[in-house]
Amino acid sequence: MKNKLKTVKNFFILTLVTVITISLGTPASASNWSLTGETLIHDPSIIKEGSTWYTFGTGLAGEDGIRVLRSDNGSYWYKAPSIFPTAPTWWKNYVPNHESNQWAPDINYYNGRYWMYYSVSSFGSNTSLIGLLSTTSITSGQWRDDGLVIRSTSSNNYNAIDGDLIIDKDGNPWLSFGSFWSGIKLTKLDKSTMKPTGTLYSIASRTVNNGAIEAPNIVYREGYYYLFVSFDKCCEGVNSTYKMVVGRSKTITGPYYDKNGVDMMKGGGTIFDAGNDRWKGPGHSDILNNNLIVRHAYDALANGAPTMLINDLYWDSSGWPSY
Template structure:
């Protein structure tokens, strides 16, 4: 991907076949769960770019790019058995700062007493007019109230401003974002609903990446991102990669110390014979045994309609680097324990 640029790589990445127009309830084949194991996929209908939070009711709630219109919300007790509980918005309440735009790559968080949902909004190819907005709700299943646009690409000076990710550090709130034109960070206001006045954006990683997620473990921050093409069906080259840093704002490097600003990284999840285009991971979740897991989307070569939901354990080697066994999605794995 770093050496073979195509025009579509710089457009906001949404499933070309859906574009958020499917308002019907998806038909889902449940994962095969037998004893202590499960099989991928854990949700067989298209749920791209997942973001997950565990709520006070004990359920995990998952939000995804609107292959189901108005941004779908799923719920599960165990990360395996998911049910659709609704959408974040309706046709009347959906954000409108890009009137014909789709809602992509949400990021869900709990900030103080509110569920805060950052989202991308764009038309396909709208690199300068796409942007990031924010909505809030009292409950994880909504209804969400749109609080409007944070910024557009042409306002913030970052082409293709999509794929938000929120994180707090030492009481300060940050938004990371970007898609194949650099990954950037900026500080937010105390309520997380606007950009902090008089701050500047900082470039964190190079032009190979989108779908930022950062996880703090021990002495390091791990930046997970996706490279390649997400939306070409069985020809998709998406993969999940990682670098790490001693500080939140960088610099992030690979195992050899080469910088992610120069598009250097380690591969976490690549393709397999069964699943391709595997990327844009959710938050990393720790189970009751201390094991860590993440969800991400991929394309099932046996049924290549949409981007289905995959789950895998994230392991950690002796030097603290994360890895997924085989660097590819599992077919069958031990279940998480919740």
């Protein structure tokens, strides 16, 4: 069962002061970007507007809304004003007991606007919703509230959080989402409203570790759709078992297979990043332009602080990603 926020709320309080002063000047591998400044974040999504970089992530405890980090060079990062410092009243119509900090935003540019999907929920529950914001300029700070996208209740066998926008090879928008329960879902979106048009597809699931699969991220490259997901437990600092896996499909609705030909609906997934001695529990990724990947991991040199990692993304001769 999903219980991310329960642990995150306590964990952030313990680590925030320590991490403010941490510099990532000693990367875990040669391909890690060297980041300095404010890098504390969970569930990051990254984008560049002009020469300015933005990363959006799950809000910290005591810092309502969606967390925003900004950089003028991609290297030094600093905190920007959060989004939703005050919660819209309509959220409680669908999630009466929602947390004050929102989860897992996803930012993309499409048809002249920046679209941000975000999650509203409470720990241990699939009474959840994915909402939508949009703007013509992130730097302006002026966001339009586009309302509800999709919701789930205790009667559903899925959880409407961790939304991720993907534009297919024909220019059509789709939204993947899901956490635990029956796994990862996918739905096509209307180009005008950017909201679901009908059919809900199942594209990945697990039966082990209480169905621990979440945080989908789909990209298209050279004839394949690549589905990245996170397995196992996040938000436990250095004890986190989070890891990233990937599979691919010729069609956006699947089936997605890993390198060994195992269907991701049957628990398949090729390990992409399982961490190392310093960076524990990496996961909840976002890919930009098929050549950059961001995710969080827990820094064993900073009391397990959840930290932003950015890497250049590479593709081998068989079309599989690495970093």
